[in-house]
Amino acid sequence: MLEAARCPNGHYHHPPHPRCPDCGDVPDGRIDLAERTATVVTWTSAFATPPGVREPNSVAIVEFDLDTSDDGTESGSASDGRSNDNSPGANDDGENGAPNEGGTVRAIGGLTTDEVAIGDRVKPVYVEQVRAPGAGIREPESQGWDGYRFEPL
Amino acid sequence: MTVCIIGASMTTFGRRDAWIRELLAEAGGECLDTAGVAPDAIDHLLVSNMASGEFEGQTGVMNALAHDLGLVPAYAQRVDQTSASGGAGIHAAWQSIASGASDMTLLVGGEKMTHRGTPEATDVIASITHPVEYKHGLTLPSFAGLAARQYLHAYDAPRESLARVAVKNHANGVDNPHAQFRKEITIEEAMESPMVADPLRLYDFCPITDGSAALLFCSEEVAKQYTDEYVRVAGIAGATDTHVVHERGDPTTMGGVVESSRRAYERSGYGPEEVDCAELHDMFTILEFLQLEDLGFVEKGRAWEATEDGMTERDGDLPVNTSGGLKSKGHPLGASGVAQVYEIVHQLLGTAGARGVDADVGLACNVGGFGNCVTTTIVEAP
Numbered sequence: 136m137l138e139a140a141r142c143p144n145g146h147y148h149h150p151p152h153p154r155c156p157d158c159g160d161v162p163d164g165r166i167d168l169a170e171r172t173a174t175v176v177t178w179t180s181a182f183a184t185p186p187g188v189r190e191p192n193s194v195a196i197v198e199f200d201l202d203t204s205d206d207g208t209e210s211g212s213a214s215d216g217r218s219n220d221n222s223p224g225a226n227d228d229g230e231n232g233a234p235n236e237g238g239t240v241r242a243i244g245g246l247t248t249d250e251v252a253i254g255d256r257v258k259p260v261y262v263e264q265v266r267a268p269g270a271g272i273r274e275p276e277s278q279g280w281d282g283y284r285f286e287p288l
Numbered sequence: 289m290t291v292c293i294i295g296a297s298m299t300t301f302g303r304r305d306a307w308i309r310e311l312l313a314e315a316g317g318e319c320l321d322t323a324g325v326a327p328d329a330i331d332h333l334l335v336s337n338m339a340s341g342e343f344e345g346q347t348g349v350m351n352a353l354a355h356d357l358g359l360v361p362a363y364a365q366r367v368d369q370t371s372a373s374g375g376a377g378i379h380a381a382w383q384s385i386a387s388g389a390s391d392m393t394l395l396v397g398g399e400k401m402t403h404r405g406t407p408e409a410t411d412v413i414a415s416i417t418h419p420v421e422y423k424h425g426l427t428l429p430s431f432a433g434l435a436a437r438q439y440l441h442a443y444d445a446p447r448e449s450l451a452r453v454a455v456k457n458h459a460n461g462v463d464n465p466h467a468q469f470r471k472e473i474t475i476e477e478a479m480e481s482p483m484v485a486d487p488l489r490l491y492d493f494c495p496i497t498d499g500s501a502a503l504l505f506c507s508e509e510v511a512k513q514y515t516d517e518y519v520r521v522a523g524i525a526g527a528t529d530t531h532v533v534h535e536r537g538d539p540t541t542m543g544g545v546v547e548s549s550r551r552a553y554e555r556s557g558y559g560p561e562e563v564d565c566a567e568l569h570d571m572f573t574i575l576e577f578l579q580l581e582d583l584g585f586v587e588k589g590r591a592w593e594a595t596e597d598g599m600t601e602r603d604g605d606l607p608v609n610t611s612g613g614l615k616s617k618g619h620p621l622g623a624s625g626v627a628q629v630y631e632i633v634h635q636l637l638g639t640a641g642a643r644g645v646d647a648d649v650g651l652a653c654n655v656g657g658f659g660n661c662v663t664t665t666i667v668e669a670p
Contacts, residue, residue, distance in 0.1 A: 148535060149420070149535075150418065150419075150420045150532065156530065156535065176438065176534075176539075177434045177435070177437045177438035177441070177539065178434065178437065179430050179433030179434050179436075179437060179485045179486050179487075179488075180433075180483075180485070180486040181425070181427060181429060181430040181433060181484070181485045181486075182482070182483055182484055182485070183406060183407065183410070183429075183484060184407070184410075184425055184427070185407045185408070185410045185411035185414060185425070185427060186407055186408070186411060187425075188425030188427075189425065192424075192425045192430070194424055194425070194426060194430055194434070195434075196434060196533075196534040196539065241534045241535065242420075242534065243420065243421055243424065243426065243532075243533070243534040244424050245424050245425070249486075253437070253438070253441050265423050265424055265425075266423050266424070266425055271411050271414075271415075271422075272342065272408075272411050272412060272415055273415060273419075273422065277419070280423060282420075282423055282424065
């Protein structure tokens with residue numbers, strides 16, 4: 136499950152937080168993003184990676200449009216690489232939590248390829264081991280090492 | 289109460305044999321000596337340091353330094369705000385004087401990193417990330433790659449404009465005797481250096497560095513008892529942005545920079561147009577663009593053009609990173625925010641030597657994480 140939390144005021148966040156980052160309410164719903172499709176907001180391929188991380192490591196920030204049907208026929212609001220709903224100009228007093236009233240939620244993860252571009256449509260693909268457990272400095276037992284990578288449609 | 293800075297020092301930055309205790313004592317001792325302040329005058333000692341325990345296995349560095357400099361029984365506290373620990377230390381020092389809790393506060397920032405290889409040091413720094421980021425191997429360089437790609441795409445900026453930042457800051461570093469790198473580079477060298485986080489290459493990144501820097505704070509009344517050569521903290525503020533980077537509306541805007549500078553400008557009475565020189569947190573070249581915009585020096589999306597037009601050169605309208613910046617001076621995490629203001633102090637006092645520019649108001653922006661926590665400090669000549 137690629138889990139996003141929904142709070143009583145309709146804000147979605149991945150990962151879930153104990154309180155909603157937008158309004159402070161306790162989330163009371165969960166949705167699974169794993170069966171949905173998303174749009175690449177931006178991506179990179181990293182080299183000289185730390186212990187336990189594949190090299191090169193291609194990763195992307197992707198945006199799920201929660202109003203879009205799952206067949207990927209609509210391109211979503213991030214097709215230009217920037218979300219209009221969340222642009223700073225829409226938030227005059229300088230607040231920076233990403234308000235998700237626009238029905239979008241973002242996630243980050245590895246890519247299955249570096250043949251990708253901003254605006255491309257991707258789908259989550261389950262991976263049992265996203266990183267070699269125990270190789271980094273974090274407590275291995277504190278980490279769930281499975282996860283989702285994004286594959287271009 | 290007006291808070292002043294009456295002493296500033298820094299060690300040579302680079303690959304040093306000294307451990308964290310020795311680095312801190314070197315900068316702290318020199319700061320007291322040059323200011324002519326006796327150890328028993330220090331009420332508060334603050335030590336900016338991100339990760340001495342993780343890098344070296346040495347914790348309790350503030351107590352070690354208090355003893356090593358003869359400051360006992362001064363109150364001592366370590367300040368950690370990741371790579372913004374230095375700026376956070378300035379904020380804490382300003383509070384300690386402004387509140388009346390301390391008459392004289394010594395701030396020493398430092399980090400010992402190079403004994404770890406680059407992958408291990410990168411992993412220590414990446415430990416600040418959320419598990420959903422960390423488990424996918426996200427590092428600070430990869431966040432920089434993500435932001436740089438989006439910036440170049442959104443604002444139709446040429447890749448070479450980022451190389452201009454590195455070339456400028458390397459040129460400035462040549463005249464800084466404390467800098468890790470004192471050699472000029474060319475656009476071509478930067479553009480052909482190894483790929484680190486596509487589209488960013490090796491010369492878009494600051495190095496791993498050992499070093500320390502120190503500042504001495506007191507009221508203006510106390511300052512005048514020691515010297516005429518002091519500067520005032522005109523305004524300072526800190527702010528946060530989301531811990532999870534992808535939850536920001538726009539990864540090319542650093543909310544903590546926007547918010548901390550808004551409040552620092554307000555407290556100082558100065559606006560961006562009145563700032564004469566700035567030290568920005570160029571841990572990655574793209575960050576210099578983002579800060580130029582989010583601090584209000586140029587419009588959103590225009591920093592790359594301003595840089596290509598020479599605005600930020602030493603002889604430009606707003607000299608940025610006359611010290612060489614993190615890029616060429618080096619980035620010992622806890623020391624960097626302190627060393628930024630060391631440079632501003634010398635610019636305002638006219639003691640920056642060959643790096644000198646004409647400045648009465650300077651600004652330093654110290655960024656922690658990928659903009660997770662930020663401190664903006666505005667300093668003025670009396």
